[in-house]
Amino acid sequence: MSTRREENRIDLLQGTLDLLILRTLLARPAHGHAIAKTIERNSDDVLQVEQGSLYPALHRLVRRGWIAAEDGLSENNRRAKYYRLTSKGRKQLRAETTKWEKLAGAIARILRPVSGEVKP
Amino acid sequence: MTRRRMLDGLDAEIRDHIRRETEENIERGMAPEEARRAALRKFGSVTRVNEETREVWSWVWLEQLLRDARDALRMQWRNPGFTLVIVVTLALGIGMNTAIFSVAHAVLLKPLDYPNPDRLVWLADYDPNIKRDIVSLNDFYEWRDHAQSYAAMAAYGYQQATLSGPGYGSQVTGVAVAGDFWTLAGAQPAMGRLFAPGEQDAVVLAWDLFQREFSGDARIVGGSVFLDGRQATVAGVLPKNFRFQFPMWWVTIQPQPPAVYIPMPPRDAERWRIANVVAALRPGIGPGHALAELHALEERALRAGEPRPLGARPVKLRVEPLREKLVAEARPTLLVLLAAGGFVLLIACVNIASLLLARSAARQREIAIRMAVGGGGARVVRQLLFESLALAVAGGVAGVAFAAGAVRALIGLSPHAVPRLAEAGMDGDALAFAAAVAMGAAMLFGAGPALSLRRTHLQSALKEGARASAGSQRIRMRRLLVAVELALSIVLLAAAGLMVKSFWRMNARPPGFAPESVLTMKIRLAGPQYADRAACEAYVRELLLRLASTPGVQSAGLSNWFLFSGAPAFPADPSPDQTRVIRLNAASPNYLQAVGARLVKGRWLTDADPAGAVLLNESMARQAFGDADPIGRSLRVPQPVTVVGVVSDLKYAKLDAEPPPEVYVRYQQLPFLRGADVAVRIAGDPSVLAPVIRKRISDIDPSQPVYDMKTLEQALADSIAPRRFNLFLLGTFASAALLLAIVGVYGVIAYSVAERTREIGVRMALGARRGRVVGMVMREGMLIAAAGIAAGLAAALVLTRLMASLLYDVRPHDPLTFAVVAIVLAATALAASMGPALKAALVDPVVALRHE
Numbered sequence A: 001m002s003t004r005r006e007e008n009r010i011d012l013l014q015g016t017l018d019l020l021i022l023r024t025l026l027a028r029p030a031h032g033h034a035i036a037k038t039i040e041r042n043s044d045d046v047l048q049v050e051q052g053s054l055y056p057a058l059h060r061l062v063r064r065g066w067i068a069a070e071d072g073l074s075e076n077n078r079r080a081k082y083y084r085l086t087s088k089g090r091k092q093l094r095a096e097t098t099k100w101e102k103l104a105g106a107i108a109r110i111l112r113p114v115s116g117e118v119k120p
Numbered sequence B: 001m002t003r004r005r006m007l008d009g010l011d012a013e014i015r016d017h018i019r020r021e022t023e024e025n026i027e028r029g030m031a032p033e034e035a036r037r038a039a040l041r042k043f044g045s046v047t048r049v050n051e052e053t054r055e056v057w058s059w060v061w062l063e064q065l066l067r068d069a070r071d072a073l074r075m076q077w078r079n080p081g082f083t084l085v086i087v088v089t090l091a092l093g094i095g096m097n098t099a100i101f102s103v104a105h106a107v108l109l110k111p112l113d114y115p116n117p118d119r120l121v122w123l124a125d126y127d128p129n130i131k132r133d134i135v136s137l138n139d140f141y142e143w144r145d146h147a148q149s150y151a152a153m154a155a156y157g158y159q160q161a162t163l164s165g166p167g168y169g170s171q172v173t174g175v176a177v178a179g180d181f182w183t184l185a186g187a188q189p190a191m192g193r194l195f196a197p198g199e200q201d202a203v204v205l206a207w208d209l210f211q212r213e214f215s216g217d218a219r220i221v222g223g224s225v226f227l228d229g230r231q232a233t234v235a236g237v238l239p240k241n242f243r244f245q246f247p248m249w250w251v252t253i254q255p256q257p258p259a260v261y262i263p264m265p266p267r268d269a270e271r272w273r274i275a276n277v278v279a280a281l282r283p284g285i286g287p288g289h290a291l292a293e294l295h296a297l298e299e300r301a302l303r304a305g306e307p308r309p310l311g312a313r314p315v316k317l318r319v320e321p322l323r324e325k326l327v328a329e330a331r332p333t334l335l336v337l338l339a340a341g342g343f344v345l346l347i348a349c350v351n352i353a354s355l356l357l358a359r360s361a362a363r364q365r366e367i368a369i370r371m372a373v374g375g376g377g378a379r380v381v382r383q384l385l386f387e388s389l390a391l392a393v394a395g396g397v398a399g400v401a402f403a404a405g406a407v408r409a410l411i412g413l414s415p416h417a418v419p420r421l422a423e424a425g426m427d428g429d430a431l432a433f434a435a436a437v438a439m440g441a442a443m444l445f446g447a448g449p450a451l452s453l454r455r456t457h458l459q460s461a462l463k464e465g466a467r468a469s470a471g472s473q474r475i476r477m478r479r480l481l482v483a484v485e486l487a488l489s490i491v492l493l494a495a496a497g498l499m500v501k502s503f504w505r506m507n508a509r510p511p512g513f514a515p516e517s518v519l520t521m522k523i524r525l526a527g528p529q530y531a532d533r534a535a536c537e538a539y540v541r542e543l544l545l546r547l548a549s550t551p552g553v554q555s556a557g558l559s560n561w562f563l564f565s566g567a568p569a570f571p572a573d574p575s576p577d578q579t580r581v582i583r584l585n586a587a588s589p590n591y592l593q594a595v596g597a598r599l600v601k602g603r604w605l606t607d608a609d610p611a612g613a614v615l616l617n618e619s620m621a622r623q624a625f626g627d628a629d630p631i632g633r634s635l636r637v638p639q640p641v642t643v644v645g646v647v648s649d650l651k652y653a654k655l656d657a658e659p660p661p662e663v664y665v666r667y668q669q670l671p672f673l674r675g676a677d678v679a680v681r682i683a684g685d686p687s688v689l690a691p692v693i694r695k696r697i698s699d700i701d702p703s704q705p706v707y708d709m710k711t712l713e714q715a716l717a718d719s720i721a722p723r724r725f726n727l728f729l730l731g732t733f734a735s736a737a738l739l740l741a742i743v744g745v746y747g748v749i750a751y752s753v754a755e756r757t758r759e760i761g762v763r764m765a766l767g768a769r770r771g772r773v774v775g776m777v778m779r780e781g782m783l784i785a786a787a788g789i790a791a792g793l794a795a796a797l798v799l800t801r802l803m804a805s806l807l808y809d810v811r812p813h814d815p816l817t818f819a820v821v822a823i824v825l826a827a828t829a830l831a832a833s834m835g836p837a838l839k840a841a842l843v844d845p846v847v848a849l850r851h852e
Helices: A003-008 A014-027 A032-042 A051-064 A087-118 B002-008 B010-027 B032-043 B046-056 B060-078 B080-109 B137-146 B181-185 B207-214 B287-303 B322-327 B330-372 B377-413 B428-454 B458-463 B471-507 B533-548 B591-595 B618-625 B686-700 B712-719 B721-755 B757-765 B770-806 B815-841 B845-850
Strands: A067-073 A079-085 B120-127 B132-136 B150-165 B168-179 B202-205 B224-227 B230-237 B260-263 B274-281 B317-321 B518-524 B553-566 B580-587 B599-602 B613-617 B634-636 B640-647 B662-666 B675-682 B707-711
Touching: A014 A032, A014 A051, A014 A067, A014 A079, A014 A087, A032 A051, A032 A079, A032 B010, A051 A067, A051 A079, A051 B002, A051 B010, A051 B032, A051 B046, A079 A087, A079 B010, B002 B010, B010 B032, B010 B046, B032 B046, B060 B080, B060 B377, B080 B330, B080 B377, B080 B428, B080 B721, B120 B287, B120 B322, B132 B137, B137 B150, B137 B168, B137 B274, B137 B287, B150 B181, B150 B260, B150 B518, B168 B181, B181 B274, B202 B207, B274 B287, B287 B317, B317 B322, B330 B377, B330 B428, B330 B471, B330 B721, B330 B770, B377 B428, B377 B721, B471 B721, B471 B770, B471 B815, B518 B591, B518 B686, B518 B712, B533 B553, B533 B675, B533 B686, B553 B591, B591 B675, B613 B618, B618 B640, B618 B662, B640 B662, B675 B686, B686 B707, B707 B712, B712 B721, B721 B757, B721 B770, B721 B815, B757 B770, B757 B845, B770 B815
Parallel strands: B168 B260, B202 B230, B580 B662, B613 B640
Antiparallel strands: A067 A079, B120 B132, B120 B274, B120 B317, B132 B274, B150 B168, B150 B224, B150 B274, B202 B260, B224 B230, B518 B675, B518 B707, B553 B580, B553 B675, B599 B640, B613 B662, B634 B640
């Protein structure tokens, strides 16, 4: 039943999800649900994370020391775990972004002629 | 610590996440219930997220492993019958293999239990005529004095001895030793000392004899005893753990361990004396160099014109590693047995795989559910492998216990069938082997079912609801497995069948031979009163008279033999100087009748015959005179003798083809009359008559007891003890294989009938007769059997060739054996499918159809 929708969705490569999380946390620390929402909203719902898969990724980043987790209070005074970018994570984000832009540029250059043929 | 902190909060974090999502959904206008469902859907499998997140913190795999192991155990516990069958099957397979391995390891691989075992060599002069390695004692002294290649050299030989003293007297198994025997054997005295090389009239006691005859009384050390009537000093006692392990050709006739060690006579004292020789090579000297040196010594002696101690005979000197000499004969046997063990294990694994496949059908739903709730595929496979592992560990432990018992039983059953057998046991190597075999087996029988389950189609498995279906693919796989199993069994059965036939051939005997009613025993006249020959002759005459007059005795006689080697002037020989070794027997008139020889030509010898009258056995007559009639012809051995009769060949040992050429002279011709073999053919029960005969003989002179009394049948059986050992083991393996095959065939057919109950019900509802249903099921069984048997026969044709050296008078692809084996297995398969077939015929169509 959900096959149609799934086709339009882009499966996230693991590294990509990491990159998106780092990028999201650059603005301000956030809790898990907020991170998922931000990613969905900013990508016009094209990138739909199965929200659960966020957590292994968050834990992985904590383990690598790129982000840190601390307990905090959310909007309506509920306790929540907030994640924030560490300086190590900031460096990582810069490196990853550069890499990603290079890759995206290369793919775009390769794909351009094809789109020209398809849409005359 | 981060790990702890992160994971502790995980559940709350996930709950929090879902609550937020739910709240958002409600804000968007969903009903609360729907909002929560949508949130959950969006989140994905909570279990899997939890697991994957934990996995990030790595040791998770260990936790999972423990959990899986616990689950695996619980699973087995829940189904005890099934588990028991598998564990017993495995224990059988692993146990048999471990037992054989520990024997093969002890015999073939372990270093000998001596100082510097790798440098020990066996020196021999092979005599092709008697098929034995012998060295004349004088040659040994020559070698030891002059050869430079050896750090130490020792001679030893079997010697029956009479040990007597005030108040006791017994026949004991002794070993006469010379040279550096103690050094090479690594012996240290437990008490007293070990006699020096060259020292005479001394004796060293084995611990057992010291306890038995002297009650462990240390005062005997340094005292004196009579050995064969000569006074000898008890020099010392060997420790309890000393074991004599040099090659002992005599163990089959004299299986007790040596009880006394006595010095060999000095050089030139007994020129006819032969010995076995072992030596330690000097470091850096190879066997080739050592052999060349012996040849040089031999040539020098020949050039010097010294008379050879054993007469002129073909010289075939050999120097070979001692271990090789000890185990060379046992090697093919053990390799065949190892292979047979491997086959049994394979069959066991196939059987277990088949059982697990059957169960995997039943578990399909359980697995499907696990995968549906997010258990990863790899995880499911791991869980299944765990279950196999749990089974393997249980089977391995039970198998080791089984092997320990089996090895002990083997050693008890025939301790001398294989040299060094007594060293076998459950040591570290055997345990490691068992563990490796168990793990390998787990992989073997666990992998197939696990992979097949992994492919489980989620939706179809769940949809099919309660009725778990095996699917045709799985039953096809099981049929294939059973066919493989049958093929493996055929190979084992064929091997065992060939052994049985060999054994039967060995036991074949001419009519009237009846070895069970012949008692054989030995006498040795020891002590000063028999120093002169007249006394010996008087004793022997009295003995024969008394035996002949004993009620129940049909004929009795005595005999002794010695080897004659030289040129006995065979008229049939192309070159008259040719050297021959013949067995020169001296026998009293009734001895040959007593042991069951038949007169072929001429007449028996009597006491009235002159000294030069002889009998020949058939082999001798054929070799000496060809087809010509030997009666009345003469021969030189080396005195001229005249043939008066020909008797049938006697087999002294059941083994190995040709009986030796033999000449029988009158017993009065014996150069020494102090020892003889006595044979008594009796009517009636040997166990009743044996004590009577023993008594009558000891009445002549109580200080000269008879020894080694047994029926001829027993003596012959002892001579083939190694083959009995092989037959017993191979037979056990084949029976185990057959049993497993029956279980396998029965299992798969019964299972397929259960699967088809509904189909059978429909058929019967539509009018199929019960006979047809039975036929249908049987046909399935027979098709599997036919395929397995055909493949097995083909494999057996190739593989049995490897065991040719273990067979006697049977060709490795004996058609009769193969036919019998095929029929036995076909009949077994038929019987195994009979039960399920009858059950199928009893299916009640109404019940079967309602079943759904």
